Amino acid sequence: MSDTKVETVKIRDMRNASKDATSILTQHERDDIDSWLKRYPKDRSQSALLAALRAVMHEDHYLSTKKMNAVAAYLHLPNIAVYEVASFYSMFELDEKAAGRHSISVCTNVSCMLNGSDEIVNHIESKLGIKMGETTSDGKFFFKIEEECLAACCGAPMMQVDHVYYENLTLEKVDEILDGLE
Amino acid sequence: MSEKLITIEINATKLEVKPDAMLIEAADDAGIHIPRFCYHKKLTIAANCRMCLVEVENAPKPLPACATPVNEGMKVWTKSKYALSAQQDNMEFLLINHPLDCPICDQGGECELQDLAVSARGSSSRFHEVKRVVTDKDIGPLVSTDMTRCIQCTRCIRFGEEIAGMREMGATGRGDRMEVGTFVEKSLISELSGNIIDICPVGALTAKPSRYKARPWDVVQTASIASHDSVGSNINLHTYKNELVRVVAGDNDAINECWISDRDRFSYQGVTAKDRLTKPMIKKDGIWKEIDWAGALDSIAELIKAIDADQIGALVSPRATVEEQYLLQKALRGVGVNNIDHRLRQCDFYDQELAPLAPNLGVSIADLEQQNAVLLVGSNIRQEQPMLNHRLRKAALKGAHIMTVNLREYDFNYDIAEQLTGNVTQMLEKLAGIALASGKLPEALDDLVDGIKPNDTEKKIAKYLTEAENALVLTGNIAVSHPQYSALRALSSVIAENTGAKLGSLVESANTVGGWLSGAIPHRQAAGIDTAKVGKNITEMLNADLKLFVLLDVEPEFDCANPKQAMSAMHQAECVVAMTPYASESLKAYTDILLPISTVAETSGTFINTEGRWQSFTGASQLAGDARPAWKVLRVLGNVLEVEGFEFVSSTEVRDELQAKISSATDKGNADLMPIYQKQATDTGLQRVSEVSIYCTDSLVRRATALHKSIENEAAIRININDAEVLGLSNNAKITIKQDEASTKATLIIDNMIPQGCVFIPEGTEVSACLSASFGTIEISAA
Numbered sequence: 001m002s003d004t005k006v007e008t009v010k011i012r013d014m015r016n017a018s019k020d021a022t023s024i025l026t027q028h029e030r031d032d033i034d035s036w037l038k039r040y041p042k043d044r045s046q047s048a049l050l051a052a053l054r055a056v057m058h059e060d061h062y063l064s065t066k067k068m069n070a071v072a073a074y075l076h077l078p079n080i081a082v083y084e085v086a087s088f089y090s091m092f093e094l095d096e097k098a099a100g101r102h103s104i105s106v107c108t109n110v111s112c113m114l115n116g117s118d119e120i121v122n123h124i125e126s127k128l129g130i131k132m133g134e135t136t137s138d139g140k141f142f143f144k145i146e147e148e149c150l151a152a153c154c155g156a157p158m159m160q161v162d163h164v165y166y167e168n169l170t171l172e173k174v175d176e177i178l179d180g181l182e
Numbered sequence: 183m184s185e186k187l188i189t190i191e192i193n194a195t196k197l198e199v200k201p202d203a204m205l206i207e208a209a210d211d212a213g214i215h216i217p218r219f220c221y222h223k224k225l226t227i228a229a230n231c232r233m234c235l236v237e238v239e240n241a242p243k244p245l246p247a248c249a250t251p252v253n254e255g256m257k258v259w260t261k262s263k264y265a266l267s268a269q270q271d272n273m274e275f276l277l278i279n280h281p282l283d284c285p286i287c288d289q290g291g292e293c294e295l296q297d298l299a300v301s302a303r304g305s306s307s308r309f310h311e312v313k314r315v316v317t318d319k320d321i322g323p324l325v326s327t328d329m330t331r332c333i334q335c336t337r338c339i340r341f342g343e344e345i346a347g348m349r350e351m352g353a354t355g356r357g358d359r360m361e362v363g364t365f366v367e368k369s370l371i372s373e374l375s376g377n378i379i380d381i382c383p384v385g386a387l388t389a390k391p392s393r394y395k396a397r398p399w400d401v402v403q404t405a406s407i408a409s410h411d412s413v414g415s416n417i418n419l420h421t422y423k424n425e426l427v428r429v430v431a432g433d434n435d436a437i438n439e440c441w442i443s444d445r446d447r448f449s450y451q452g453v454t455a456k457d458r459l460t461k462p463m464i465k466k467d468g469i470w471k472e473i474d475w476a477g478a479l480d481s482i483a484e485l486i487k488a489i490d491a492d493q494i495g496a497l498v499s500p501r502a503t504v505e506e507q508y509l510l511q512k513a514l515r516g517v518g519v520n521n522i523d524h525r526l527r528q529c530d531f532y533d534q535e536l537a538p539l540a541p542n543l544g545v546s547i548a549d550l551e552q553q554n555a556v557l558l559v560g561s562n563i564r565q566e567q568p569m570l571n572h573r574l575r576k577a578a579l580k581g582a583h584i585m586t587v588n589l590r591e592y593d594f595n596y597d598i599a600e601q602l603t604g605n606v607t608q609m610l611e612k613l614a615g616i617a618l619a620s621g622k623l624p625e626a627l628d629d630l631v632d633g634i635k636p637n638d639t640e641k642k643i644a645k646y647l648t649e650a651e652n653a654l655v656l657t658g659n660i661a662v663s664h665p666q667y668s669a670l671r672a673l674s675s676v677i678a679e680n681t682g683a684k685l686g687s688l689v690e691s692a693n694t695v696g697g698w699l700s701g702a703i704p705h706r707q708a709a710g711i712d713t714a715k716v717g718k719n720i721t722e723m724l725n726a727d728l729k730l731f732v733l734l735d736v737e738p739e740f741d742c743a744n745p746k747q748a749m750s751a752m753h754q755a756e757c758v759v760a761m762t763p764y765a766s767e768s769l770k771a772y773t774d775i776l777l778p779i780s781t782v783a784e785t786s787g788t789f790i791n792t793e794g795r796w797q798s799f800t801g802a803s804q805l806a807g808d809a810r811p812a813w814k815v816l817r818v819l820g821n822v823l824e825v826e827g828f829e830f831v832s833s834t835e836v837r838d839e840l841q842a843k844i845s846s847a848t849d850k851g852n853a854d855l856m857p858i859y860q861k862q863a864t865d866t867g868l869q870r871v872s873e874v875s876i877y878c879t880d881s882l883v884r885r886a887t888a889l890h891k892s893i894e895n896e897a898a899i900r901i902n903i904n905d906a907e908v909l910g911l912s913n914n915a916k917i918t919i920k921q922d923e924a925s926t927k928a929t930l931i932i933d934n935m936i937p938q939g940c941v942f943i944p945e946g947t948e949v950s951a952c953l954s955a956s957f958g959t960i961e962i963s964a965a
Contacts, residue, residue, distance in 0.1 A: 084353060
């Protein structure tokens, strides 16, 4: 298939679907997705899907079906192709209740567990007044159930807050980190 | 094609196999069965169920036969101790999360998993932990889900992507939490969605309308032919205690492969519709009374004899069997009636004398896949003939240019090279543009192309057709209903000639071809023999104030091109006799004698498909009440009318008589043109554009409740956003439609696939039944 043909087909497909998509995704999200789309061949828009979902996560802190459908339309993918990716990766939250401004993940795998991660978890739970898997009522913190090793055993115990790793934790250090967040 | 075969050995048997085959294909061809769940001959290879593990010489571990290519000298054992043990161990894994609910599972008895589990040894599992449970989502009225039973073979997912051309099912989540489904609650919308029921190897996806109706070992299977589109898909009817409970796909690689459309699968619900007619009835002084068959047929014979033959007209369903169509015209022609027509939705008969013996696809169904360029003239092929669209889709995936000239744009499930759209006049002009770009035109078309200059798109379409090795111009169902069908045909034929393309017709209905061959047309007898006197075509009949109408499975308000005109003809006639499986209230209002006849599931008969292929079938279920197979009713009618040659004992004798006549018939050809084709004046104002709604094509499917529930806004009318803004109408607005003297209410949907200046009205619906012709000026306003 020639490039021009791909283009005309795309433009036609876009006319109905993407009009909606454009209005649902924010300008920031679209700019982010567009910058990723530039890096891939024109008929491989699926390559930008992970980045697109990350952009939406960054804005909304979770992926609503509406936004996922908008991403699908924007990238000319079937909706289900977006659901598959979104539900596969644990870094994406699909439940509105999981939408906190800051996402806290405490690693509870072997190395961290041996170095006292349970204590860290208990401390955060009592500090924030929520259980793992819940969001504080002000929507500030989401305490994620992290099931996998976060691959920082040398710095155990550790936690990830948003995109940042914090290692060799103590209870005081945890307080300092969480209190320092907006 | 001579391909060098290679030699392999399976279970110590030497086999000559194709070098590019997978082991499982080679084994299947040799009749050696290897168990499988995810492998399906028409889908890509996933190799994820691991059920087809076999022992291969020198391989360090068992190999999946579906994903292992054959090799010269390869030695394979499918039932060795090693292979069996691998299969059994795998089976144990598959059953870990599979519920043991076979006794309440619709798949039980025809379940590949159950069959293998039973034959694979062992009655208990070593897995004692808790099985996972999947919460079901409603995916519409056609497919029932029990996803806890799913073994994640992904056949349904691959079907969506590869065959249906739209991914609706997917695998969400991961690891032991992976679920197959739609993720969000949504109705499947593919016109082929029901096929996932057939290919699901377990009971995760089963047919919703037949849920819990019968166990597979209690049903009787009868091979039959689908009765809606012109494809002639092979189907199997399943009856339980003489009631039709289910339809599944039949296998025929030359026609429908192993797929069928949802319409062919679920239309059977219409067989047991509430308004099924079970007794012959006669109306006396406005009151319906039951009457015996002899009395009913005598009354009809008296009427026919008493009324002048020119004052009698017969409307025949294009999906009546060949036998029914042939016998009806034979009986009526025997008493001098030539006013017979099955072309219910056609309104332009200008060139009917030039028509070939019967319309034909022009190539075989399988050859559609080999086309490099196809121009569709007036066709929504995806809904009209879904299995033909599937073939074109395969061609398109190989790079073919599929192009359309239509009344509106459509969503295709593959890339369309060009879609030209416009109202009936614009459509003709655009086709004329392509014709002009294709080369020199005969003088007869001068008026049609007067003042037209082909634009770049039209030139490109002509160029694609000319350059293609295999090119095809096809007219579709919408073209047949076009007010200048003859002009579309002429232009298409000239385009085909100029570009070196083949010419064909997608053919409207299951037995439209039969209608032409059996003489259910006013100007030719059976086998195309000229009539002494040319009868009236359907439009002429409806305008002629005829005294007697005979209907064969026709509901004029839904089946005719112009419902308003049809209804007034019915109401003014002195008498209307309907041979029909159904007696709707509106039918009872204008008919005087009702004869209960079979639906396609209850009679033997023959359909001739778009390729000209004759396919006979037998009845599967028992007729309700006193209803009779239509061919038998018509045989007796012939006798009562004292017409000669009605001594048939079986329907096959009827078919054979017609076939003998046709074998000596000469084809009328397709080359000539009428001396002149004239452009019709353009109307002003909003123009109606129409097509028959997918599940409103005939009396049977109109009564198939689940199918109607599966689509939204079936009877809604559609306009472009720009027109909606001018009219000040919003989406879902309640509106009033006015056409000529007729008017009705409907819901409006804003749809930018409708060209500006056009109002799209689906036909065969309650809305269209209140209106007149399928084209022309139309007014809409807020209700």
